Amino acid sequence: AGKAIGIVAQGTCRSLVIYRCETGDQGVYVCDALDAQTSASLRVQGRSVQITKPLEDVEVMEKEGATFSCEVSHDEVPGLWFRESSKLRPSDNVRIRQEGRTYTLIFRRVLAEDAGEVKFVAENAESRAHLRVKELPVTLLRPLRDKIAMEKHRGVLECQVSRASAQVRWFKGGVELQSGPKYEVVSDGLYRKLVINDVQPEDEDTYTCDAGNVKTSAQFFVEEQSITIVRGLKDMTVMEPAPAWFECETSIPSVRPPKWLLGKTVLQAGGNVGLEQDGTVHRLTLHKTCSTMTGPVHFTIGKSRSSAQLVVSDIPVVLTRPLEPKAGRELQSVVLSCDFRPAPKAVQWYKDDTPLSPSEKFKMALEGQMAELRILRLTPADAGVYRCQAGSAQSSAEVTVEAREVTVIQPLQDAEAMEEGRVCFSCELSHKDEDIEWSLNGTPLYNDSFHEISHEGCLHTLVLKSVRQADTGTVCATSPKVSVSARLVVKGKPVVFLKALDDVSAEERGTLTLQCEVSDPEARVVWRKDGVELGPSDKYDFLHKAGARGLTVHDLSHEDAGLYTCQVGSKETQSKVSVHDLHVGITKRLKTVEVLEGESCSFECVLSHESPSDPAVWTVGGKTVGGSGHFHAVRQGRKYTLTVKDAALSDAGEVVFSVLGLTSKASLIIRERPVDITKPLEDQRTTLGEDVMLSCELSRAGTSVRWLKDGKAIRKSQKYDLLSEGTRAVLVVRKASLKDSGEYTCETEASKSTAKLCVEEKANRFTEELADLQVEEKGRAVFTCKTEHPASVVTWRKGLLELRASGKHVPSQEGLTLKLTINALERTDSDTYTCDIGQARTQARLLVH
Structure with missing residues (x-):
């Protein structure tokens, strides 16, 4: 079978599978089984692939990544990627992926030249988009x-x-x-x-x-090219305003203009300055000079420099009109003037060889050839010889001053005034422009809120406001020409009472204070009782503060009643004083006190006055106390105190204080102390089946407690017995088991104690050990052993492997007898078997044959 074809045989069925059919797969297919054949024709129709999700334009920054993605309508469609008609292939920068119907093109790092059209082609379908790359900013x-x-x-x-x-x-x-x-x-x-x-x-x-x-x-x-000075500048002396010129020669013609300086000033070509260059020769011409131009002249070109000195002489100044003597009357003005030729740039004025500067006294002017000095408000001290100098030329003249005679037309008059009143002084002089200064007892006076100074014509006036007795003395009016004075007398105002005494009623043994107020803070007063003058003593204290005057009488008795007077000058104020009997009351009453038994406390009562002759009585719960036992009564002045030491519960009750028919009541409350555990629980160890007792001592008998095991409350039951024996609290745990081990707590309201109980098994041993067994294969083996006491924990092992109950291994326990039954024996069951009860173990060998 080829890569695109699959041939399958399943039972009597034979199959031919053609994967990813293409047009070239069309034709007749034959299945040849030697003795029999069968054929069929295959026709492949073209499919219409479409782009279901087209590409989208992408814009990224240079050096960033860019991703293009699109989806097609069919599975297993071959796809091709192009950029600007060039086919793209996977590389370090280009990644091409396909996941189902999704096709992805990834540029990991784009450059500006990567920008352009991106195209995806899938059979007869295609999608286009643009990649735009934004260039990074230039750096x-x-x-x-x-x-x-x-x-x-x-x-x-x-x-x-x-x-x-x-x-x-x-x-x-x-x-x-x-x-x-x-x-x-x-x-x-x-x-x-x-x-x-x-x-x-x-x-x-x-x-x-x-x-x-x-x-x-x-x-x-x-x-620049290297340039040197072959002929430097030469010094020059001229008389103003004659021109001056300087010339310098360089080694080669200069492209860049040179720099000319007069002193530190850079010279530029202009009205008075001429700058010329003729080949290698450079010229500076100052068309009109003046004496202030005297100084160095510098020529600089490249790194070369030449300097010379320019000296400009002044034209000699000649006096053409001298000063003339002047005479003036005091406070008038005079003017001195003279002429020079040519017009001087500056002149200096002198008085008796002392240089003068412009001021309020001297006004100076220089206009062309004329120099002028104006002397204002002449005084006799301005007389003398004045000189004007311009260069080497000078002129002098004398100024004389005719002094004036100032007289007093109307002198000052002595005056008297009442304290805080106003007083006026005035005098008249012969001249209106004569200034005077006022003083009082040698202290200069000025216009302010206490003094008013005025001047109208020849009349000078001083007004003193709100005068005091300390102002008594001499008032003076002084000018440079005259001085006049007068006497001022300030009389004090009569002292009066601003606040009179009041009639007073006071209590025996108390303190009496009488107070009044006078108009003069410095006034002295005299106190009298029934016409008899009073002086300082333990009985009397006197107050003298600002305008307040007072008298304090201590420890009053009926003899202190009478008529009290306060006298100042011819004025007097009175007060009728009466003394009434002492009234004693309770100012601080008893307060209820609550304490724990065995603690100490106190009760306190305060009277308004001391009463040493009258005894006080304290009762607690109806019984008189204070003389003995743990009750102690004391008196300190007006304060009465009852102290209770180590208070007992029987002391609780009503506390009553009585004196002079006065009574104050309060309660004494004694709270029981919380019960404490004086002897804590102790840790206990016991064996299985034994009774165990936990106990602790309390600070008070008959107190109920709570017992807890591991934080859970314990109640009386067949398991637990809760006992109270005097101050002893007892917990009995019957027939202890392993489950009874734990932490036990005895708890009162104020304290608790905790101890641990550890229940251990009795020492156990094997009274009958395991015996070795030899059993035939497929048979059954039974190991048996006996213990001295019933074992609570039994573990069976085969070698080191712990055995669990199953159909193969059946452990059992009947009283003291322990058994392990092994069923359906196999040779692999041969091994050493162990019975472990914790405190002892026994072993035996099983041999299966």
């Missing part, structure tokens, strides 16, 4: 680097991009460059180059290669 593998090129040579800038097809643009500064005689733009694989031909100094700049998503820049420098 820079190597950026541009700064380059230096020799003048008139060729310079190359180069970078490397991530994709050979990347398009780039070149820029010089911000100007895009195009290919031509000057610039060559080269793309060589991943490399991008810019070639600059015939390099000139003006080619120096920042060059940028722009690849769209990324760009890189670098500096391009031009190194």
Whole structure:
């Protein structure tokens, strides 16, 4: 049979199976069985294969995977894949799969050139789709680097991009460059180059290669041909405003212009500056000079430099109009002026050889050839010789000041005022513009919330507000010319009572406080009782705080009643004081107390006043206590305490405190202490069938307990007996079995005790051992042995193998007799057999023949 044909013989039936029929399989088929033949004709009809799920366009990023999938209408249809008419075959990058009617094409890693049409063909059906590949953003593998090129040579800038097809643009500064005689733009694989031909100094700049998503820049420098100075600059001296010129010669003509500096200032060609180059000769011309140009002149070209000194002399200044003497009256102004030629750039003024600066006193001006000094508000100190100097020329003149006479027209007048009142002082001078300063007792005064200073014409006024007695003294008004003073007297206000005393009724043995308030915080007062002055003592305390005045009387008695007065100056306030009898009450009553038996506690009662002469009585449960036993009563001042030590249950009851007919009641509650286990359970070991007893001691007799085994409650039964013998709790376990082993717990309300019970078998042994047996094949063998006590656990073994009850092996136990029956014996049953009861074992040999 061939690969596509199957021949099957089953009984008298013969079959020919043709797999995957094709048109070429059509024809007549003959089955030849030597003596007989039969034939049949096969006609193959073409099938119509259709695409049930067509391909779909796929778009991916470069270097990602892409998958195409489609389904056909029939099974076992051969399929072909094409990309742009080229048949695809499996490779490292291409995977072709078929699962039933689903056909899949997988590109593991696509490149830009993989983009195009993908086609699937299955017999007469086909499906097409497009693979679109988005190129990855261009990145820079190597950026541009700064380059230096020799003048008139060729310079190359180069970078490397991530994709050979990347398009780039070149820029010089911000100007895009195009290919031509000057610039060559080269793309060589991943490399991008810019070639600059015939390099000139003006080619120096920042060059940028722009690849769209990324760009890189670098500096391009031009190194000039070596140039030296063969004839340097020479120093020059001129008088302003004559021109000055400097000349320098280089070894070769310069392409790049040189740099000229005057001092640190770079010179540029302009109105006053001329820059020329004639071959190798360079000239600088300063058409109009001035003295401020004096300094060094520098010529720099390439790495060469030459310097010279320029000196510009001033034109001598000559005085053409001198200063004239001036006289002025005090507080007036004078003006000094003189002329120079030519107009000076600056002048300096002096007074008696002291340089002057512009200020509120001196105003200076220089206008063309004229210099002016204005002296404002003349004082006698401004008199003297003034000098104006411009270069070597100078002029001097004297200024005299006529002092004025200031007189007092109306002097200050002495004044008196009441405390917190207002007082006004004023004086009149002969001149309106005379300024004065006010002071009180030597302290300068200014306009504020307590002082008001004014000046109208020749009249000067001072108003003092809310004066105090401390302000008494001298008020002065002083100016540079005159000084006047007057006396101020401030009288204190009469002291009055702002709050009078009140009549008071107080309790005997208590404390009395009388309080009033005066208008003067410093005022002294006198206290009297029934006309007798009182002084400090243990009986009396006095209060003097701000305006408050007070008297405190301690430990009052009926003798302290009377008329109390407080006097300040001529004013007096009174208080009638009465003292009433002492009233004693209970201010803190007894409180109920609850304690455990054997603990201590106390009861406390407090009176409003001490009463040492009146005895107190304590009763507990109707019985008077406090003098002996475990009851103890004490008094501390107003506090009465009853202490109960080691309280017993019999002490419980009502507690009553009595004194002076006063009574306070409370309860004493004694709670029983919870029962504790004083002697715990002990672990026990016993043998099968024995009775075992577990017991513990309790702190109090007759207490009920709970018994538990392995956490489960135990009740009285034939198995368990629960006993109580005084303070002893007992659990009896009858006829212990192995199941009785475990953890037993005795539990009270407050505590518990746990112990373990271990039940062991009695020592057992074999009284009759197994005997060896010889039995014929297919027969039955019976092993028999006897124990001293009934065995609870029996294990039979054949060799090392433990035997289980079955039709082959039948173990049995009748009282002390143990048997193993082996049925349908075979030679393989021959072995050593063991009977194991845990504490002993016996063995015998079985031979099957």
